[in-house]
Amino acid sequence: MRRSRPSGDPSPVGPDGGPAATRKRRHVPASVEAVVLLVLALLLALGIKTFLVQMFFVPSESMEPLFIKNDRIMVEKWSYWSSPVRRGDVVVFEDPGGWLGPPPPLNPVQKGLSTIGLYPTGGHLVKRVIGVGGDRVACCDPDGRLTVNGVPLVEDSYVKKGSKPSDRDFSVTVPKGRLWVMGDNRSNSEDSRYHRQLPGGGTVPESAVVGKVWAIVWPISRWDHIETPRTFDQKALAQE
Template structure:
């Protein structure tokens, strides 16, 4: 008697189908590439990971190292922040209070900078009110939560209206920051084009003990939109005294150059 079990139709249907011609050709291509590379599949895997990281760094997120104290106390010298490069890619634009990294070429210098957005297109930014605070669209902003201890909002007065498509940016350590105040008389008036913003700094990722999410301060949520703000006084000036710019240093990303992954202070 033939006692060998015969597969039923159900058994045959549950068996995995052999790879088709397209699958076999794909596997064959991978095998040929692996055979061609020194180190075989290990080298191929490393190259795929490297390409993935490069794409991630170029299109999604990029680390930047803080080179100076211009954003203290929140960002300290040597901190590494992770910049979200998709934050403003799909119709969203920088908002007041965001910490942004931007290309300062032609405006601040031939380098990348990191600052906090104090005013967006249409905003009137004034310093200072009767209590020495920044005023945006007629609303005083209490910056004590992030302003460096002992610093004033500004040591010189200014009164500007930010053009559409541009940003007015300031460092949190005002006495050690070269920012929009220092370039009011320069081309562009110290206002940074939104198109030159690389991304929004969302996290401090190094050192581990300083791991922090960089949230937008609540104080800016109470600032009215430019259309709802009081009319600008006709005697107000667009530019006043300039603040001396402190020396800054290039920032460097481990394994990279300052131009590729750094932000000035």
């Protein structure tokens, strides 16, 4: 005789008093599951590129000896979530207009990978920040040094040997919200010094900065973490 559970529990029971066999679960087809996982992976990659890290390649010799042409560099974005760009940071920024020609064409696969941050993109530059909004940047002092707010920088640790601090004299006050940037290979870098005829007087808007260079990631033999030179830690650099 079929037994049932006490009143209030409508679940059917089997002949031994246990629950009756439940209906078999439907299995999602493997093809649909693969598509869903792929979409989730792409969304995750896109989120990582947008908020965390992105890869770029170095297109020229302007940042030697730190970077050489075709190095792959990783840019992190969290440093600027709650703090501004700082002097001495090496940053990647979008062309503010008139600095570069059109970016090289990409095939469809490269375009797709660049969209999610897995292929280095063009249309960007990498330079070192020398002055931030309100700074007075000048070159050169009587001893041939670059100065920020009247304080000379000791640049031996990052400027390419044999390069002068600048091959042209200048004195600028960086507008608020903008940056004065220069390459470490001073004799071979078309940086802020060479775009003073453009809007902004050669400075770059902070809003154009993609992020701070965190490391060289390729080739493996050149892997290195990027640090800010100590000369930018001088308290005297702080604006009065």
